[in-house]
Every structure is written in structure tokens, then in C-alpha cells.
Amino acid sequence: MNLVSVLVLAGILIAVFAFFYKLYEILWDAIKIPLKKPRMKLDLGRRIYILIRNVFLQGKLFKDPFAGIMHALMFWGFIVFGAYSIDFFYVTIFAHQLFSPGILSDIIFFTVNIFAGIVIADVIYAAVRRWGLKIKRYQGFNGFEAAFILVLIGLLMLTYFVMSVLDMQGLLAGYTFVVRSGAPHYLEPISYALASIIPKAPSSYVYYIFWSAFWIHALDFMVFLIYIPRSKHLHLFAAPFNVLFSTGTQARPLPIDFEKETRFGATDIRDFTWKDYFDFYSCTECGRCTDNCPANMTGKTLSPRDIIWDIRETVMAQGKEYRKNRDNPDEVFKTVIGDPILEKDLWSCTTCMACVEQCPVMIDHVPKIIDMRRSLVLNQGKAPKESLDLFRNIESYASPYAIDPSTRGDWAENLDVVNLSKNPDANYDVLYWVGCVASYDRRNQDIAKSVTKILKKAGVNFAILGSMEKCTGDPARRTGNEYLADMMIKQNVETFKEKKIHKVITACPHCFNSLKNEYKEYGVELEVYHHSEYINRLISDKKISVKALTSDSSEKYTYHDSCYLGRYNKIYDAPREIIGSFTENFEEMEKNKSKALCCGAGGGRLWMQETEGTMVSHKRIEMADKINASTVVTACPYCMTMLDDARKTTNREDKMNIQDLSEVIAKRLE
Amino acid sequence: MVDVIVLIKQMPDLEQVKIDSNTREPMIKNVPKTVEILSEHAVEEAVRLKEKYKGKVTAILLGNEQSSAIMKKAFAIGADEGIIIDGYEENNPANTARVLATKIKEIKHDLVILGNQSADSITGLIPGMLSALLNEPLLGNAGKIEVTGTTVKVTRILEEDNIEIESPMPSIVSISQEINEPRLPPVMQIMAAGRKPIKTEKIAPVISKAVTLVSNRAPRSERKKLVFEDMDKGIPEVVKVLKEGMK
Numbered sequence: 001m002n003l004v005s006v007l008v009l010a011g012i013l014i015a016v017f018a019f020f021y022k023l024y025e026i027l028w029d030a031i032k033i034p035l036k037k038p039r040m041k042l043d044l045g046r047r048i049y050i051l052i053r054n055v056f057l058q059g060k061l062f063k064d065p066f067a068g069i070m071h072a073l074m075f076w077g078f079i080v081f082g083a084y085s086i087d088f089f090y091v092t093i094f095a096h097q098l099f100s101p102g103i104l105s106d107i108i109f110f111t112v113n114i115f116a117g118i119v120i121a122d123v124i125y126a127a128v129r130r131w132g133l134k135i136k137r138y139q140g141f142n143g144f145e146a147a148f149i150l151v152l153i154g155l156l157m158l159t160y161f162v163m164s165v166l167d168m169q170g171l172l173a174g175y176t177f178v179v180r181s182g183a184p185h186y187l188e189p190i191s192y193a194l195a196s197i198i199p200k201a202p203s204s205y206v207y208y209i210f211w212s213a214f215w216i217h218a219l220d221f222m223v224f225l226i227y228i229p230r231s232k233h234l235h236l237f238a239a240p241f242n243v244l245f246s247t248g249t250q251a252r253p254l255p256i257d258f259e260k261e262t263r264f265g266a267t268d269i270r271d272f273t274w275k276d277y278f279d280f281y282s283c284t285e286c287g288r289c290t291d292n293c294p295a296n297m298t299g300k301t302l303s304p305r306d307i308i309w310d311i312r313e314t315v316m317a318q319g320k321e322y323r324k325n326r327d328n329p330d331e332v333f334k335t336v337i338g339d340p341i342l343e344k345d346l347w348s349c350t351t352c353m354a355c356v357e358q359c360p361v362m363i364d365h366v367p368k369i370i371d372m373r374r375s376l377v378l379n380q381g382k383a384p385k386e387s388l389d390l391f392r393n394i395e396s397y398a399s400p401y402a403i404d405p406s407t408r409g410d411w412a413e414n415l416d417v418v419n420l421s422k423n424p425d426a427n428y429d430v431l432y433w434v435g436c437v438a439s440y441d442r443r444n445q446d447i448a449k450s451v452t453k454i455l456k457k458a459g460v461n462f463a464i465l466g467s468m469e470k471c472t473g474d475p476a477r478r479t480g481n482e483y484l485a486d487m488m489i490k491q492n493v494e495t496f497k498e499k500k501i502h503k504v505i506t507a508c509p510h511c512f513n514s515l516k517n518e519y520k521e522y523g524v525e526l527e528v529y530h531h532s533e534y535i536n537r538l539i540s541d542k543k544i545s546v547k548a549l550t551s552d553s554s555e556k557y558t559y560h561d562s563c564y565l566g567r568y569n570k571i572y573d574a575p576r577e578i579i580g581s582f583t584e585n586f587e588e589m590e591k592n593k594s595k596a597l598c599c600g601a602g603g604g605r606l607w608m609q610e611t612e613g614t615m616v617s618h619k620r621i622e623m624a625d626k627i628n629a630s631t632v633v634t635a636c637p638y639c640m641t642m643l644d645d646a647r648k649t650t651n652r653e654d655k656m657n658i659q660d661l662s663e664v665i666a667k668r669l670e
Numbered sequence: 671m672v673d674v675i676v677l678i679k680q681m682p683d684l685e686q687v688k689i690d691s692n693t694r695e696p697m698i699k700n701v702p703k704t705v706e707i708l709s710e711h712a713v714e715e716a717v718r719l720k721e722k723y724k725g726k727v728t729a730i731l732l733g734n735e736q737s738s739a740i741m742k743k744a745f746a747i748g749a750d751e752g753i754i755i756d757g758y759e760e761n762n763p764a765n766t767a768r769v770l771a772t773k774i775k776e777i778k779h780d781l782v783i784l785g786n787q788s789a790d791s792i793t794g795l796i797p798g799m800l801s802a803l804l805n806e807p808l809l810g811n812a813g814k815i816e817v818t819g820t821t822v823k824v825t826r827i828l829e830e831d832n833i834e835i836e837s838p839m840p841s842i843v844s845i846s847q848e849i850n851e852p853r854l855p856p857v858m859q860i861m862a863a864g865r866k867p868i869k870t871e872k873i874a875p876v877i878s879k880a881v882t883l884v885s886n887r888a889p890r891s892e893r894k895k896l897v898f899e900d901m902d903k904g905i906p907e908v909v910k911v912l913k914e915g916m917k
Contacts, residue, residue, distance in 0.1 A: 264857055381854035388854050404686045426895065483857045534672065 003092075004178050008092045008218055015222035021580065022229035023237065029319035030277035033333075035263065038245050038275035047244055050362075055240045060360040062289060063595070067129070071360075074122045074153075078236070081156075084112040085221060091220070092178045106187060109461070110240035113164065113188040116157045123154045125175065137287035145231050147232050152224050158342065159217035162209065164188050170197035170600075171206050178214065185486040238281035239361040245275055246362045251353060251513070251568050253367045253374070255521055256482050265374025265480065268333040269315050282313035282361040289355030289365055294598040295348040299613025304355035304365040310340040311368070337372055346372050347384055348612065351478050351603030352563040357594050363655070370603075373480030388478050390607045394484055398470035399436035400489075400607055409466030411438075411445040415452055421466035426461035429500050430455075432638035435508035435513065436471050437637035444637040444642060450666035451531055457669050458543040462505070468495050470516040479604030488512075491524045507531040507662060509564035509636045530565055532635050532661055536574040539581050539665075547668040549583035557586045557664075558629035560620065560643065561596035562636035575635050578661055582668055589623045597623065600637035626655065631657045633664055672725040672817050672839075675774055675785035676716040676749065677796075679706040680733050684790065694887040703733075703738045706756050708785025710747075712845055714852040715815060716783050717748035723817050725780070728752050730773055732758050732766065738868055745863030746855035752866075757873040761791060761883070765876045767799035773871075774804060779840055781822060786811050787843035798845035812845045879882040 001009075038628040058075055062068035083099075087108070090098035099105035127150055129135050130143075163179060166172050168191045172181035185192045201209055228236055254273075257266060261665045266272055272280075289304040290296050296303055314336050322332045337343060346369055355365040376382040383391070393402050409419045411434075418426045420492030432455065438448040455462050470492055473485035495501075496519075504526050505510050516528040538544045549555060557579050572593045579586055591597040610616070623642060624632045632647075635639045637660075644658045682701040690697050716727045727748040731741055734756045741752040758769050774782060782804075787794035801808035813827030823836040824843055855863070896911065898904030 258857065262858065377854065378857040381856050383854060386850065388851075391854060397685065402685050404688075406686065459857065481854075483860065 002177060005093045005095070008089065008178075011222050012089055012093075013216065015225040018226040019229060025323065026234075026281060026319070028227065029315060030111065030274045030281075033270055033315075033319060033322065034273050034277065035270045036273045037515070038273040039249055039252075039254065040245075040275075041248070043248060044249060047246075050246060051240070051244050054243045054362065055358070058360075059346070059363070060358075063360075063503065067286075070125055072121050077119040077122070080108060080115050080411050081119075083108050084160075084627040087180070088219075089218075090405035091180050092347045095177050095262070097180055103346050109183060109187045110189075112160075113190050116160050116164075116437060116521070117190045120154060120157045121388075123150050123157070126150055137291035137521065138285075139287065141285050141287070142232070149233060152220055153226070155216060156224070159213040159220065161191060162213035163192035163217065165195045165198060166201075166206065166210060166213075168192050169198075169200050171200070171203075172210070175210060175214075185668065192306065195511045201635060202455055224429050231444070232284045232313070235284045235361060238278055238456055239284075242275075242278040242282040243362050245278060247364070248276060251356070251366065252518060253370045253477070253482075254474075256374075256378075256633060258483060258486065264378035264482070265376070266368060266371035266670055267337065267375040267379065269311065270329070270333050270464075271371065271375070272311070272368070276364075277315060279363040280308060280315055280369075282363060283308045283312055284361070285309055285358070288358040288360065289363070290596065291350075292354040292358045292621050294350055294352055294354065294616045294619075295613075297502040297597075298616050300345070300348045300602075301342065301612070304344040304349075304369075307341055307345070307369065308363055308365060308403070311336055314340070318590055335375075337375060341372065342373070343376065343382070344467075344612070346376070347387075349606065350600055350605050350616065351596045351604050352598035353567040354563075354595070354598065355605045357567050360540070361585045361629050370478060370480060374482055375480075377480035378483060383479065383481070384608050386608045387481075387604060390475060390604065391481050391484055394471050394473075394476055394488065394670055398472065398488070399440060400475055401436065401440045403440050405470075405597075406467050408434075408439045408469060409449050409464055413463060413465075415449065416456075417452055418463035418464040418465050421468045426463055427461070429461045429503065430463075431499075431504045432462045432464050433504050433506040433508075433511055434464055434469060435506060435511045437641065438507060439469070441637070441641065441668065447507050447640065447660045448636060450660065451505075453666045454535060454538065454544060454662060454669065455505075458538045460543075465499075467494065468499075470495075471592055473513045474510045474514045475604045475607065477514075477518075489519065489522050493519060493524045496524045496526065501525045505529045505531055505534050509562040509568070510638065513564045513568050530563065530569070530571060530574075530635070532571060532574040532578060535661065535665055536578050536581075539578065544665075546582045546665060549668075550587060553585065554584070555585055555630050556628060557583060557631050558589050558624055558627060559586070559592070559633045559635075560589070560599065560624070560639055561593060562634065562639050563596070563598050563602055564636055566596055567594060567636075575633065575661055579633060582664075584661075587629065589627060589629070591623065599636075600643045606638050606641060615646065617642040618650055621646040621650055621652060621656070625652060629656065633659055633661055635661050672723040672780045673778060674716040674719055674725060674727050675777055675779045675782045676709075676712050676727060676729050676744070677770060677782065678709040678713065678729055678731040678740065678744060679785070679788050680704065680731065681706045681788065681790040689888045694890060696886065696888065703737065703740065705743055706785065708787070708845065708847060709786055709788045710743070710852045711847055711850055712785050713744045713747050713749060713785045714850050715812075715845055716781075717814060718850065719781070719783075719817065720748065720750075728779070730752065730755065730770065732769065735870070741868050742854075742860075742863045742866070745866050746860045747853060748855075748859070752868045754868055754870045755873055756870050757875060760876065762881060763791075763793050763795040763799060764880050767796050767803055767888055768794070769873065769876060771800055771803035774800070779841060780817075780820075781815075782806070782816075782842045784844055786787070786846055788842055797842055801842050804842065807841045808844065809837060809841060809857050810844045812843050813848050815843055815845075815849075 053422045058072040061071050130138055166412035167181045183317055231492055254647055287305050295303055318332055325332055349369045351366050353366055390400050393400050397403060399406050418428055434448050438444045471488050473488035504515055512528060512530045559575055559579060597620050598616055600619055632643060640658060640660055647653060647656050647658055680703045682698040683704040686701045687696050688696055720727050728751045729744045729747045730753050731737055733754050737754055741754060744752060797808055797810060809824040809828045812824040814825035816823045820839050821836050822839050822841055823834060826833040827848055898907055
């Protein structure tokens with residue numbers, strides 16, 4: 001072994017040790033600090049699928065096409081460059097190639113050459129995005145860290161080219177004891193092209209040029225290795241695992257056992273799970289979440305990125321302290337609520353899941369926000385004043401409204417609807433779960449009446465629970481009052497079991513999501529349909545027929561996606577097919593389907609004042625106005641309430657209508 | 671140290687009271703009982719005083735075995751002890767005050783806190799009557815309560831000015847709704863409240879004929895219940911009806 005080999009070997013050993021030591025530390029934190037466990041199922045098929053889709057194919061990154069292509073190329077470049085680097089250091093240390101000449105080594109060296117060129121272009125593009133175009137979603141990013149990384153990557157590629165060009169020019173013959181040489185022209189086309197343009201350096205210079213390039217290349221790689229786990233580039237390691245470990249239940253906060261647990265929600269970093277720690281480690285500050293956050297978009301200070309990043313910083317700092325001082329956890333772990341995470345930001349969240357949907361590394365922002373709300377509500381009794389009223393009403397009247405629960409079914413009077421609280425022994429096939437808003441709110445009662453009209457026309461034998469129906473617990477759960485939610489869920493589950501209810505239709509996506517996905521954990525299996533799915537099937541099965549819009553009509557329809565129907569339950573097509581069943585006068589708004597903008601009402605926000613910034617619902621109405629929609633079709637009583645209100649307060653009453661899917665169909669029944 | 675007795679009233683949930691269309695009487699028989707609104711503020715204030723000055727909060731409630739949920743609510747907010755006086759079912763302020771005064775006399779206290787009038791019967795008589803029966807000064811309609819040594823100072827918040835009054839303790843303070851916003855108790859306290867014992871004391875019915883209830887009836891409503899479905903035609907029709915009504 002020569003001196004160079006010894007030095008490089010020592011350097012690589014140090015770098016690898018530093019890399020793994022840091023990984024050991026953060027994994028120790030992730031295993032030793034959390035007191036809670038995530039929901040984990042083996043789910044192998046799904047895991048393999050998302051690993052291929054979201055890691056190897058970089059699937060979620062293409063939601064932002066330009067950045068996505070850039071990142072994907074960088075990622076694939078890194079993989080081949082990784083193989084190349086192993087060979088590079090192998091040659092330096094052992095003086096012969098790891099990949100002996102053959103098809104495999106040909107593929108590696110050819111792709112490396114191509115990707116090195118692409119990655120240099122990527123580095124320039126990434127720098128232009130940050131410091132030239134100043135792309136909004138990077139706001140507040142760590143400039144030094146980004147610049148340092150880009151310089152490291154750029155230098156790594158440049159020095160690779162320097163050595164490769166020297167080789168193409170046949171100048172590396174004397175250095176074969178540390179580098180591979182004599183690559184055929186066709187294997188390194190970019191270098192070959194460069195070699196033919198760049199004049200050969202005088203042989204006295206080659207020594208200096210080669211050794212500078214060699215050492216910069218080798219040291220750069222070592223520094224990079226050390227730096228990865230200590231910067232946002234930790235995502236190189238953490239993100240693939242985060243995708244692999246994703247629970248598949250992003251939208252669902254963990255259940256609480258009130259009989260056993262004493263710490264509720266998330267107060268300090270002990271209250272997150274190890275999977276949450278992978279979320280924190282995977283964040284790259286890319287800002288896609290915040291860029292798509294309806295609260296942030298309308299001038300509120302909530303930034304899902306900053307929430308994740310702030311907790312990550314807290315984990316890094318308090319983890320380090322805890323490793324030194326393990327006897328006094330209460331001294332080490334201080335609450336993250338208040339500082340650095342503002343209470344008002346936690347309350348601004350509409351739980352719309354746009355952040356989770358956008359995150360390329362599958363971070364679950366929303367359940368963490370709900371868990372911190374839980375900490376405030378359940379441990380300290382802290383919540384916005386309107387939420388306290390909401391809780392009181394749900395507790396006393398089983399709905400968010402202070403209205404006598406015995407009048408819940410009154411909207412159906414004279415409509416000849418089977419009400420199980422008045423007629424308990426009636427026969428029926430399907431339960432129509434009306435929900436609180438459609439039961440009590442005057443405007444939304446029209447939805448209940450329209451659903452009734454459609455079901456009757458189709459000859460569906462259905463019943464309502466009347467005063468036996470109670471709030472599903474969703475507004476309480478999303479506002480952090482799991483205790484109350486738990487109470488409501490148990491009462492409803494009791495009713496479902498007692499009445500042997502199995503099949504349910506509902507026009508409320510919030511009820512739908514709860515009943516379909518969340519009631520399972522309370523031991524009741526329901527077959528739940530949202531009215532959009534159900535009506536769509538009634539149309540396609542020809543159980544009802546819908547009058548087509550005349551071709552000369554000037555009506556223009558658009559559809560506003562409900563978050564709890566769309567992102568939570570992936571129902572995007574059924575509502576559009578229903579509209580398509582009677583008209584082609586349909587245009588999408590600016591943000592639609594998985595990128596849809598929230599109405600501002602989820603997460604209990606329907607019952608809170610929106611005082612900071614502008615109204616989310618106004619922004620949505622403006623989008624509808626931009627395409628001159630005359631009817632905005634909704635599929636959720638919350639959206640209906642918000643958008644109908646926005647339509648009025650922004651003086652668009654004359655030119656725009658808000659209609660539920662059931663209403664547009666009920667009117668067109670033949 | 672301030673030891674506080676807080677008086678809680680239970681009442682039928684007014685949102686759920688319906689009026690019998692024939693007799694015009696409220697149908698309160700099966701309506702669930704709830705904590706009277708001002709009583710909840712009174713408990714909250716008593717607990718805040720305890721948190722500030724230390725001491726003990728004893729809650730007294732006229733009720734029966736079914737009233738324990740209401741007492742548990744007071745426990746969850748922070749009351750230390752709870753006594754349900756079972757057996758008094760009248761709604762006669764003079765007797766109510768006597769029953770309460772008898773019990774209050776047995777308990778060492780610096781302050782008695784209660785709402786200035788109940789949300790259901792709205793007589794506003796109990797604070798004054800208690801003051802007379804217990805021979806303790808009454809500081810009424812408090813919007814703020816402060817204690818220094820053995821003196822209590824109360825701020826009455828009026829429309830145009832604030833009045834401060836004070837008296838030596840023990841005294842009676844009746845509160846107005848603006849005094850505080852009752853808290854949402856933390857879950858651990860709700861759970862602990864469920865396990866806390868409640869003292870129930872039976873008393874013999876009090877009979878007095880000073881004032882008797884003659885009738886309790888809602889005025890007959892004159893609503894015409896007209897519904898205008900068509901927006902375009904409806905508005906002129908509404909205007910027409912309103913004009914006729916004004917004649």
C-alpha cells in the first residue's frame with residue numbers, strides 16, 4: 001500500500017465512522033425517547049409499491065414538475081455515482097477495480113458520465129431557483145446549508161470530469177496505482193467530447209491538475225458523508241425508510257386509552273412515535289407543504305414545514321441533552337407548544353391534508369397538529385372560545401348546535417321518511433345518516449331533503465335515526481377533544497350495534513370518513529357510502545334518470561372537492577361523473593382533485609372565527625369566479641356553508657350559485 | 671387563605687323545554703337537568719380564588735341522586751368538597767334560602783359565592799335573603815373579586831362606570847356572568863372527579879305557604895307561520911304583509 005492509499009483509507013474510515021455514529025445517535029433518540037407506538041401493519045404489498053413508486057421512481061416529486069424532474073435526475077445520478085464512488089475508493093486503496101470490465105462496469109461508467117453532466121446542470125438550476133428565481137416555497141430556507149451542499153455536489157462532479165478528461169487524453173497512465181484509467185471513448189461520451197475541445201495540458205501541469213482533482217474529489221466525498229446526517233441531507237438516509245414505514249393511516253390520529261394513559265396528545269418530544277421521528281429526520285425544508293397550505297396561503301402564520309422543522313430541531317437539541325443527562329427527563333424535555341410552535345398556528349389548521357398529500361417523503365403533518373391540539377385541550381383545557389362552546393353543545397345536545405336533540409328529525413316531517421326513533425321496528429335496507437349540519441342548518445336541510453327525494457325516486461328502502469343520531473365526534477376529535485369524541489363514538493356504536501345497522505349512506509364527508517375509517521377501531525364494521533358514490537351508481541344502474549341540460553344553456557358548472565372526500569378518501573371521479581351525466585358545461589377550477597383548496601371549515605374551523613389574514617373560502621370563491629362558473633357544486637355541508645357565505649359576503653349572489661350534488665340531481669330528476 | 675362555599679343550582683335544560691300547546695305550560699318533566707349557567711361561573715370563580723389565595727371550595731347543590739353529574743362537573747373544575755341536599759323540591763325562594771342558610775351555618779367559610787339570579791326562575795332573591803338569614807354583608811353583581819387579608823373587595827361592572835365596594839369577611843358575593851369564562855376541565859380532573867365521593871344529606875321537606883305558585887304559562891303566540899317559497903314573488907308579498915301588520 002502506498003501513502004495515498006493509506007491516507008484515503010484512513011479518511012474514508014473516519015468519514016464512515018462519523019456517518020454511522022450520527023445515525024446511531026439519531027436512531028437511539030428515535031427508539032429511546034418516544035413513549036408512544038405508531039400503528040404498524042406488515043402490509044408488504046403496499047410497502048413495496050410505495051417504495052418503488054415514491055422512492056425509486058420519485059413519484060410524489062412530480063406534483064411539482066420542474067423541481068420533480070430535477071430531483072429525480074439528481075436522485076438517480078446519486079445512485080449510479082454511489083456505485084462509481086465505491087469503485088473509485090476501491091481502486092485507490094487496493095489498486096485494482098472492484099467492477100472488473102464487463103457489461104456491469106460498462107453500464108455504471110457510461111451512466112455516471114451522462115449523469116455527472118446532468119447533475120452539474122441540476123446544481124446550476126437548483127442555485128438559480130433559490131437565489132435567482134427566489135421560488136416562494138423556499139422562503140426562510142437555510143441558505144448556508146443549501147449553498148454548501150450544492151458546492152459539494154458540484155465540485156464532486158467537476159473533479160470527476162477533470163480526471164475523466166485527463167484519462168480520455170491519455171494522461172493518466174502514471175497514476176494507475178490510485179485511479180482507473182484507459183476507459184474506451186464510447187463509455188464516457190461527455191468526457192470524450194470535452195477532451196477533444198480542451199487542449200491537452202503540458203505534462204508538467206498534469207501532476208498538479210491530477211492531484212488537486214483527486215484530493216478535492218476524495219475529500220469532498222468524505223466531507224459529504226460526514227455532513228449528510230448532520231444537515232437536511234439526512235433525508236438521503238431517512239426518507240426511503242420513512243416511505244417504507246408509512247402507516248397508511250396518515251389522516252387518523254392515534255387512539256387514546258383514557259383508562260390507562262396519563263399523558264394526552266403531544267406536549268414534548270416524548271409524545272411522538274419513532275415513526276414521527278423519521279418524519280422529522282426526512283424533512284428537507286422543501287416547503288411544498290406550506291406552499292399548499294390554505295391557512296398559509298391566506299396570510300396566516302401557520303406553516304406545516306416550520307412545525308415539522310421546529311420539532312426536528314427540538315429533537316436534535318433535546319436528544320443530545322438527554323444522551324448526557326438521562327436521569328432527569330422532565331428537565332430535559334420541555335414542551336414544544338408555545339415555543340417554538342405557536343398555539344394560534346395549531347388552531348389555524350383546517351386538517352385539509354394538502355400538506356400530507358404534497359410531501360414527497362410522506363411526512364404526516366396533520367396528526368401531529370391534532371396531537372398538539374389534544375395536549376392543549378385534554379391536559380390544560382385550552383381551546384379557542386368558540387371551540388369551548390362547540391364542546392359544550394356536543395356534550396349537551398349531541399351536535400355542534402345548541403338545539404333540542406329531539407327535533408333532529410324534524411326536517412323530514414311530512415316527507416314520509418322512516419324515522420327509527422319514532423318507528424323502531426320499521427324495515428329498511430339502508431340507513432341514511434343525515435349528520436348534524438344537514439339536520440339543523442336551514443340551508444343544509446335542503447341537502448337532506450334532496451337526498452330523500454333521490455332515494456325515494458330510486459325506490460331505495462331507507463330510514464333515518466332521527467333523535468337517536470348523534471354527532472360522530474369528528475369536530476371534537478379534530479379540535480383535539482378526543483375525550484368527547486370517544487364518548488360520542490361509543491354512543492353511536494352502541495346504536496349501530498343495537499339496531500344491527502350495516503349499510504349506511506351519508507351526504508357529509510366528515511361523517512363519512514369517521515364512520516367508514518374510524519369507527520372500525522370501536523368494533524363496528526359498516527358499509528358506508530358517500531351520497532356521491534351512491535347517486536352515481538343509481539344513475540349508472542339507471543335507477544334514476546336525469547334530465548340533460550339543454551345545449552343552449554349558458555350555465556357553467558364547476559366542482560369544489562371536499563378534503564374529507566377527496567384527499568381523505570380518494571373520491572374524485574364520482575362527483576364529476578354525476579355532473580357529467582347531465583351536462584358538458586363543466587370546467588375545473590385552478591386547484592382541483594388532490595390539489596384542491598380547502599373551504600376553510602375542516603378541523604373544527606367551521607365553528608371558529610377566521611380573524612387572521614383573509615378568508616380561505618373567499619379565495620376559493622375567487623377561483624370559481626375566475627372561470628366564470630355559474631354553479632359551484634359541492635358535496636359537503638361544511639363546504640356548502642363556507643362557500644355560500646363567501647358568495648354572499650363577496651357580493652357574488654347574482655352571478656353564482658352553490659349547490660350540493662344532491663340538489664342539482666334532485667332538480668333534474670325525470 | 672380563603673374558604674369558599676359556592677352554591678349551585680340545577681335547572682331543566684331550557685333549550686329542551688317545550689310548551690304544551692293546550693295548557694301553555696312548560697313540559698319540564700322529562701327534560702334533562704343541567705347546571706344553571708351562572709352557577710358554573712360561580713364555581714369557576716370560587717376555584718380561581720382558591721388557586722390565587724389557597725383555601726377550600728365547598729359546593730352545595732339542592733338536588734337528588736341524579737344530580738351527581740352536575741356535582742362532578744364542579745369537582746372537575748376544582749371544587750374540593752360537594753354536598754347534595756336531597757329532599758327539597760320546592761321552587762320557593764324564601765324556603766330555598768332557609769334550607770341553604772341552615773347548611774351554610776354549619777360550615778366554616780370566608781365567602782359564599784352564588785349567581786345573582788338563576789337562568790330559569792330569575793327571581794334574584796336568594797343573595798339578599800341569605801344575607802339577612804346569615805347576617806353577613808352582601809356584595810352584589812360582582813364582575814371581579816379580590817381579597818386582602820380579611821377584607822373582600824368587589825367590582826360591580828355597570829354600563830357607564832365601575833363601582834368598587836368592600837366588606838370584612840365572611841360575606842356573600844353574588845356574581846354576574848361577565849366575571850369569567852368557565853374553563854374546560856383537563857381530562858385527568860374529569861376522571862378524578864368521577865371517583866370523588868359526594869356527600870348527600872337528606873332533609874325533611876320544608877313547608878311554607880308564604881308564596882304559592884298560581885300558574886306558569888307561556889303567552890299564546892300569534893305567529894302566522896307564513897312561508898314564502900319563491901324568492902322573486904316572496905319579497906313583495908312579505909312587504910305587503912308587513913305593511914298590513916303595521917296598520
